Amino acid sequence: MRVRKLLLSLVASVVVLSPISATQAAEAEQFFPMLVYRTGPYAAGGSGFFGGIEDYYTLLNMRDGGVGGVKLTWEECETAYNSDRGVECYERLKNKGPTGATVVQPLSTGITYRLIERATADKIPVMSMGYGRTDASDGRVFPYIFPIVTNYWSQNTAKIKYIGMKEGGMDKLKGKKIANLYHESSYGKETIPVLDNQAKKYGFEVKHYPVPHPGLDQKATWLQMARQYKPDWVILRGWGVMNPTALKEAKRVGFSAKKIVGVWWSGAEEDVIPAGKAAVGYVAAGFHPSGADFPVIQEILETVHGAGKGNISPQRVGTIYYNRGLISGIITVEAMRVAQKKFGTGKSLTGEQMRWGMESLNITGARIKELGAENLMSPVKVSCFDHEGGGAVKFQEWDGKKWNVITDWIPTDQSIVRPMIEESAAKYAKEKDIKPRREKDSYGSDCTVTS
Amino acid sequence: MLYREAGQFKTSYAADQAIFPILQDRWVFWGFMIVAFVVPPLTGSQYFMGPILTQLLVFGLAALGLNLLTGYAGQISLGTGGFMAVGAYACYNFALRMPELPLFVDFILGGICAAFVGVLFGLPSLRIKGFYLAVATLAAQFFLTWIFDHVGWFTNYDPAGVASAPARTLLGSWATEAGPLSFLAPINILVTGPNASPETKYLVTLAMVVVLALLAKNLVRSSTGRAWMAIRDMDIAAEIIGIRPLRTKLLAFAVSSFYCGVAGALYVFTYLGNADTEAFDLVRSFQILFMVIIGGLGSILGSFLGAAFIVLLPVVLNITASTLGEGTLPSDTLSNLELIIFGGAIIFFLIVEPRGFARLWQIGKEKLRLWPFPH
Structure with a gap:
């Protein structure tokens, strides 16, 4: 009798519990x-x-x-x-x-x-x-x-710091001309206010050049930018096919790739390999190697x-x-x-x-x-x-074969961004x-x- | 057998000129309306009501607007995206800066702003025709999106240029509990913003589209519509019989842009939730032109059929591909396959019936009247 009761309760408990465990597993x-x-x-x-x-x-x-x-x-x-x-x-x-x-x-x-x-x-x-x-x-x-x-804004402050480093100090930025070549979308436009803000703080001049999606046609922009405005640095805020196109156009108008700094959506292998030799010496930001x-x-x-x-x-x-x-x-x-x-x-x-x-x-x-x-x-x-x-942001340089990290972690400037x-x-x-x-x-x- | 008008006699002019002179058509129409208003909210599926139906209605309305201009008045336009953007941004600014206005008034005001801009860009149509006019309207597309991208006021100085639809109610802020028209508060439902229910968004869109489509149907059957068609078929002959090209063409541009503007406003307020010019680029203008061509030039129903084809086919292909093909084919191949099938379907339908789905529908109806005895 006791055995039967035990068995019954066992069966009952299995019947009651099994759907729960089954659903839990599922x-x-x-x-x-x-x-x-x-x-x-x-x-x-x-x-x-x-x-x-x-x-x-x-x-x-x-x-x-x-x-x-x-x-x-x-x-x-x-x-x-x-x-x-x-x-x-x-x-x-x-x-x-x-x-x-x-x-x-x-x-x-x-x-x-x-x-x-x-x-x-x-x-x-x-x-x-x-x-x-x-x-x-x-x-x-x-x-x-x-x-x-x-x-994006934090990254941008690091980028200006990098340019300042290359110029030999943030005070050397005064009077310099920076062109911001951006993908005309909400992504591209995002950094315009922070760049304007930094331009005021450090005394450099910034001019924004939009490139319409997808970015295959930049001939006129580069002519205008490199020949007329003659910037000291170009910030490449591109995405996808816009990036190799920009590097090729820079080469065509004789603007050195060493003076172009890319954001991290412009700094992958796929962005530089199609540009071939035009990309050698190009520097882009990154938060990982x-x-x-x-x-x-x-x-x-x-x-x-x-x-x-x-x-x-x-x-x-x-x-x-x-x-x-x-x-x-x-x-x-x-x-x-x-x-x-x-x-x-x-x-x-x-x-x-x-x-x-x-x-x-x-x-x-x-x-x-x-x-x-x-x-x-x-x-x-x-x-x-x-x-x-x-x-923090690192900068990497393309040597024609691979990306080489060329800086240590550069901290962002939260006193501007926050x-x-x-x-x-x-x-x-x-x-x-x-x-x-x-x-x-x-x-x-x-x-x-x-x- | 079932679809035959034998025995249905018209005893008045009104009955003779009804939109649906055949009784069976009326039944089908009213049945369809009831289904459209009742069934989707009952299913409660947000995906079905939002991306599928609301999108379909909005693009159907935009295609209808373009069809009035291209299909009825014979003026080709590639500025549809631009006119939709005018409606959307105008509606956004009215809603943002004047919360007292009822939302449906915002939609209409957005449409009216688009109509004014449309008239402005319609002026060249008095001198140039055909492809040259298409190029002139292309200027509208680029100019308008450029304006919205570069003049901060339109997007309330948003850093990324994104105008986010504010939460607004159907009857405006005066009709709330605290406002002067508080007796309207119980029916003053929230239509836009993230907390509005998908059912409301869908029903408001549907109501707007039904009213506007009905107006359009009557407009094209009136003297205005006949004047448009006369201009389309031969503008010199139309001028000789006393139709003024200036007024007729500009009216076509105004009405067409009004519809496109309302569609743009609805797209942002009841579907997307926020707008940037990416939603109204040149690809959009072409997409709507294709809807009109595939659906049928000069047909109200065709506009919606074309919209259904262009909006839904990629989605259907995508869903079938991902359910059938999970694991069998790499997903990039599936994505490209979807584009291939979509392109192929367009070519196939244009070869089989160059006059669009509306014509197929008409042929089907004629066949049905003879069925089951074809002779």
């Missing part, structure tokens, strides 16, 4: 939408970047079975770098997976702008690593937007590409865009680990929980070494006050009727600390 996945672009004039950037993210996620799934027992899943949607198509893709993917989309990485400033309000309303964090809306660095006004690592000599990349080559599961051709592993994608994958997963520590492992996080994870992110040098990414990325520490969380960010964010908050967060929120993100 639900344990974290979904990431991938707004890729593998076609169009910017495909080189899109395929490299998303190849890097997906390879890293694949590595974690194969090696560790995911993160904290949660499998990483994703689905791609092709945007061709078209902002309107990006909105369609976001809407298509945002409700997939057990908890919906958790982090969106548009890799397009235009799409980031389109998504800021939507994603905030949907409670889905947007990670715009090194691009996007600069004043979103003020997390009190933009709780869901993370222009992590270094934003290229190359595959990092333990984490070696592991990806072995485990993922070795098994034929790579998301990009193995020759492109270790290029600038690939490494950038990889870093953004690392940051996303680290934020996920932080959130899992608070909200529990083994289950899918919601966008809100993920947001908390990103806001509490602190990737130290020791942790980077542990991840096998030493020298690949710099430490990141995010807070409610500062959604940027990084802040007041501009706060002013701009406050204006946005007023226009949109947003009350900036000033205290601890329900999850314990602390907005009272302002440094």
Whole structure:
């Protein structure tokens, strides 16, 4: 009798419990939408970047079975770098997976702008690593937007510092002429105010030259700029096919490539190889080096590409865009680990929980070494006050074969950038009727600390 | 068998001149309207109502605007994107600077601003025709987007030149609880901004489009529409029978730009949420011209059919490709395959029926009347 009762209760408990454990097992996945672009004039950037993210996620799934027992899943949607198509893709993917989309990485400033309000309303964090809306660095006004690592304005101050270094001191900038050749889009226009501001501070002259999308026609611009204006330096704020075209045009009008400084969306292998010899000596900013000599990349080559599961051709592993994608994958997963520590492992996080994870992110040098990414990325520490969380730039020179890092980490000038960010964010908050967060929120993100 | 008008007699001029003289057509039309207003909100799918239907309606309206000009009045225009941008930015500034105005008035004011600009750029049409006019309107496209890119006031001095649609209600700020028209507050729903419900956005767009399409249908059946068509078919002959080319052509430009302007405003306010000139570039103008050509020149229905083809086919191909092809083909190949199929479909349809989907629809209706006895 007792045995029968025991057996019965055992059967009953199995019957009752099994669906729960089954659903838990089925639900344990974290979904990431991938707004890729593998076609169009910017495909080189899109395929490299998303190849890097997906390879890293694949590595974690194969090696560790995911993160904290949660499998990483994703689905791609092709945007061709078209902002309107990006909105369609976001809407298509945002409700997939057990908890919906958790982090969106548009890799397009235009799409980031389109998504800021939507994603905030949907409670889905947007990670715009090194691009996007600069004043979103003020997390009190933009709780869901993370222009992590270094934003456009910060990068720009480092670039002027580099030019000052080359000129022999910041005081030597006085009277110099700098031309800003920019991609005519929200991405390109983003740095105009900060450049004007710096021009006033250091006494140099700046002139802005727009290049319409996609940037294949720059003949007239270069003639006007190099022959008429005769700048001492040119800042190349290009993207995609605009970059090699600019370098070739510079060569044609006899402007030295050594006097052109590119932003980090103009500083990949794909941007200089098509320009051939015209690109030798060209310098571009970067927040990470290229190359595959990092333990984490070696592991990806072995485990993922070795098994034929790579998301990009193995020759492109270790290029600038690939490494950038990889870093953004690392940051996303680290934020996920932080959130899992608070909200529990083994289950899918919601966008809100993920947001908390990103806001509490602190990737130290020791942790980077542990991840096998030493020298690949710099430490990141995010807070409610500062959604940027990084802040140093290296410069690299193209020697015709590869990028060589030629400077140490050059810190950005927050004394210029931060007041501009706060002013701009406050204006946005007023226009949109947003009350900036000033205290601890329900999850314990602390907005009272302002440094 | 079912589709036959035998026994339906007209006893008044009004009945004879109805938009849908055949009873079955009226049933289908009203049935379709009920479905359009009721079913999408019931599904509750944000993806279906937003990117699919709202986009389709907005581009259908823009194509309708261009069709009035190109299909009915015979004036080719490549400035559609520019006129849409005028509507969008004008509406943005009205909404931002005068929150008292009801939102639908903002839309109409945006359209009126676009109409004025359209008349201005329509002036060359009095002297030049055909391809030369297309080039002249191309100037409108480049000039207008350039203005919005470089004059900060239009975007309220946003550093990236992005105008973000403010949250506005259907009847404006006077009709809120605290305002002077507080009795209207219960029906004063939030239409734009991130917190407005997708159902409201869709229904407001649909209502605007239905009213404007109905107006357009009646306009082209009136003396104005007949004057446009006379100008289109032979402008000298039209002038001889007493149609004034100046007034007729400029009116066509004004009305067409009004429709495009409202479409641009709706695109930004009920779908995208924010605007930069990238949304209204030259590619957009061509896209809308293709909608008109594929849908059928000189047809109201054709404008919407063309819009459906151009807007939805890439999305459908993309979804099928990603569901069927996951893991079988590399995704870059899939993306390129999508472009190939889309291009191929356009060529195929233009060869099979150069007069567009509207003509196919008409042929289908004629066949249906004879069915099942073809002789």
